[in-house]
Amino acid sequence: MTTDPEDAQDASRRLAVRRLTLTDFRCYPFLRLEADPRPVVLTGANGAGKTNLLEALSFLTPGRGMRRATLSEVARREAQDGAPWAVAAVLDGPGGPVEIGTGREPGSERRTVRIGGSPAKARELDGIASALWLTPAMDRLFTEGAGGRRRFLDRLVFGQDHGHAAAAAAYEHAMRERTRLLKAGGGDAAWLTALEDAMARHGATMAAARNAAVARLDAACAEAVGPFPAARLALAGEVEGWTAEGGAAAAEDRLRAALFRARARDEAAGAATIGPHRTDLAVRHAGRDLPAGQCSTGEQKAVLVSIVLAQARVRTALSGLAPLLLLDEVAAHLDATRRAALYDVLSGLNAQSWMTGTDERTFESFGERAQYFRVESATVVKNDFLPTDEHR
Amino acid sequence: MVGPELERLIQVLSRLPGLGPRSARRAALHLIERKDVLMRPLAEALASAADSVRRCPVCGNFDSVEPCAICSDPRRDDGLLCVVADVGSLWAMERTGAYAGRYHVLGGLLSALDGVGPEDLGIARLVTRAAAAREVILATPATVEGQTTAHYIADRLAGTGVAVSGLAHGVPVGGELDYLDDGTISAALRARRSL
Ligand SMILES: Nc1ncnc2c1ncn2[C@@H]1O[C@H](COP(=O)(O)OP(=O)(O)O)[C@@H](O)[C@H]1O
Ligand SMILES: [Mg+2]
Ligand SMILES: [Zn+2]
Numbered sequence: 001m002t003t004d005p006e007d008a009q010d011a012s013r014r015l016a017v018r019r020l021t022l023t024d025f026r027c028y029p030f031l032r033l034e035a036d037p038r039p040v041v042l043t044g045a046n047g048a049g050k051t052n053l054l055e056a057l058s059f060l061t062p063g064r065g066m067r068r069a070t071l072s073e074v075a076r077r078e079a080q081d082g083a084p085w086a087v088a089a090v091l092d093g094p095g096g097p098v099e100i101g102t103g104r105e106p107g108s109e110r111r112t113v114r115i116g117g118s119p120a121k122a123r124e125l126d127g128i129a130s131a132l133w134l135t136p137a138m139d140r141l142f143t144e145g146a147g148g149r150r151r152f153l154d155r156l157v158f159g160q161d162h163g164h165a166a167a168a169a170a171y172e173h174a175m176r177e178r179t180r181l182l183k184a185g186g187g188d189a190a191w192l193t194a195l196e197d198a199m200a201r202h203g204a205t206m207a208a209a210r211n212a213a214v215a216r217l218d219a220a221c222a223e224a225v226g227p228f229p230a231a232r233l234a235l236a237g238e239v240e241g242w243t244a245e246g247g248a249a250a251a252e253d254r255l256r257a258a259l260f261r262a263r264a265r266d267e268a269a270g271a272a273t274i275g276p277h278r279t280d281l282a283v284r285h286a287g288r289d290l291p292a293g294q295c296s297t298g299e300q301k302a303v304l305v306s307i308v309l310a311q312a313r314v315r316t317a318l319s320g321l322a323p324l325l326l327l328d329e330v331a332a333h334l335d336a337t338r339r340a341a342l343y344d345v346l347s348g349l350n351a352q353s354w355m356t357g358t359d360e361r362t363f364e365s366f367g368e369r370a371q372y373f374r375v376e377s378a379t380v381v382k383n384d385f386l387p388t389d390e391h392r
Numbered sequence: 393m394v395g396p397e398l399e400r401l402i403q404v405l406s407r408l409p410g411l412g413p414r415s416a417r418r419a420a421l422h423l424i425e426r427k428d429v430l431m432r433p434l435a436e437a438l439a440s441a442a443d444s445v446r447r448c449p450v451c452g453n454f455d456s457v458e459p460c461a462i463c464s465d466p467r468r469d470d471g472l473l474c475v476v477a478d479v480g481s482l483w484a485m486e487r488t489g490a491y492a493g494r495y496h497v498l499g500g501l502l503s504a505l506d507g508v509g510p511e512d513l514g515i516a517r518l519v520t521r522a523a524a525a526r527e528v529i530l531a532t533p534a535t536v537e538g539q540t541t542a543h544y545i546a547d548r549l550a551g552t553g554v555a556v557s558g559l560a561h562g563v564p565v566g567g568e569l570d571y572l573d574d575g576t577i578s579a580a581l582r583a584r585r586s587l
Contacts, residue, residue: 170535170536174536176505177505177536177537177540178504180504188509188510190544190547191504191509191510191540191544193543193547194502194539194541194547195504197539197543198536198539198540198543202536
């Protein structure tokens with residue numbers, strides 16, 4: 001499962017965005033960009049529109065994109081109220097070129113998706129494209145609250161096991177119903193029991209999927225790749241612990257019983273005080289034998305990169321389909337050695353990666369293995385010269 | 393652009409499921425262009441259905457006779473009672489031809505967030521009807537609300553002596569009965585499990 005730059009895949013088989021068209025998306029009234037399968041480097045000043053472009057790419061997968069925005073937030077502000085926006089792409093990969101289109105249609109609050117010109121469900125995008133992203137906001141992932149880590153965790157799990165999203169959504173739904181019922185006085189005990197049964201079934205499914213995914217990821221992270229640190233991943237959560245101990249069926253029974261016992265407490269708290277919605281992802285920097293949150297900012301970034309690269313390897317091994325990597329400001333906290341190593345790995349991946357930065361020079365060691373674009377007030381121009389030429 | 397009558401027609405049409413403003417305009421135009429062969433017959437069919445079709449007081453199905461044709465069919469098995477969320481699901485079951493018992497249409501599903509409780513679904517009336525049956529088949533959708541409702545009804549029927557089963561295989565999580573193909577429903581019906 002290692003990624004050896006030597007056996008870099010034939011570039012023609014790499015999953016890649018070959019053409020991207022944005023209409024009234026964020027700061028872009030219209031943008032058309034053509035790319036080859038090599039990694040893409042976008043540089044430009046703050047506020048030029050680099051992150052918006054990566055965000056547009058993240059909408060080629062199910063969900064709310066890398067900023068978790070609503071459909072109206074990403075519509076261009078200057079366009080009229082409720083106006084449509086669209087992200088269209090031609091992807092090329094092992095299965096040949098596919099057209100994907102997504103956006104909001106006039107007057108609609110739902111995201112429409114088209115695959116090959118026909119209407120499709122967002123989750124059908126999974127079979128075609130997947131993406132993993134790192135954003136500057138995630139630099140604080142290890143030091144801030146568990147909520148961000150749990151979302152990160154669930155995205156990783158979902159990438160390995162698509163059923164996880166349905167189980168998590170069903171669990172959340174049953175939990176919200178139970179909380180509402182408890183707030184309303186919790187009158188009907190049989191109704192509460194029915195909802196706790198749903199929470200227990202879906203919660204145990206979630207925990208089992210998380211355990212399996214984290215075990216794969218931990219194994220893939222256990223070895224350092226070049227200067228990227230080995231990391232150890234573990235889950236801190238009762239239900240995941242019960243599942244590991246006695247299997248999902250036993251965990252389901254224990255969660256059902258625990259929820260029943262917690263009714264009065266949960267009514268007072270106005271929320272469920274036990275369940276997989278409270279689980280945390282614990283990450284350690286193996287070399288330093290420290291929790292990631294206690295490492296330097298640069299080391300934390302390197303650990304995050306390790307995890308994302310490990311996930312890309314796991315996904316490729318599981319499905320044969322490598323994810324697109326969207327790495328926003330990735331060079332910011334990495335030293336020159338780590339940057340060079342990262343570019344080596346990305347050049348050998350079986351899917352295109354997209355990177356942003358303010359300074360071209362931080363991408364020098366990519367050389368001709370990447371393609372370069374300059375982003376300036378919502379326009380994107382291809383740089384035909386390697387960044388090194390400018391700075392020689 | 394269009395007169396008030398046509399505007400009103402478009403507006404009403406656009407409230408139909410699956411029709412937005414654009415397809416409503418297309419449908420209205422299609423009707424006007426075929427006034428005699430389509431529009432008048434449709435208007436008559438709508439008026440006569442609106443006058444005669446009502447909810448069956450026994451099972452909740454729609455029909456122009458009371459009780460409905462299913463409830464009054466002597467060849468159907470009184471011992472089997474199939475509980476569905478809505479009439480769309482009843483029709484989906486009927487299309488398979490694999491079921492020859494009676495129905496009970498809930499008219500919705502338990503949802504605390506939407507304020508739909510057991511009283512709104514007439515579950516007490518279902519419990520009374522179930523006393524006369526051998527087996528109650530819970531054919532609510534495989535969504536959280538559908539499964540919660542099924543669990544709730546099974547709980548209310550526990551101890552009454554009637555066997556309770558649920559649709560088993562082939563119904564995917566999140567699956568609405570109405571959207572499943574008929575073969576999937578028949579398989580789920582044959583493989584139902586006791587609850
Ligand atoms: N919905 C929107 N409509 C118009 N402009 C937007 C919208 N959302 C963000 N912007 C603007 O887009 C610009 C570029 O943002 P961004 O892509 O994050 O820049 P950067 O190149 O620094 O990553 C910012 O000035 C921001 O205010
Ligand atoms: Mg940015
Ligand atoms: Zn009837």
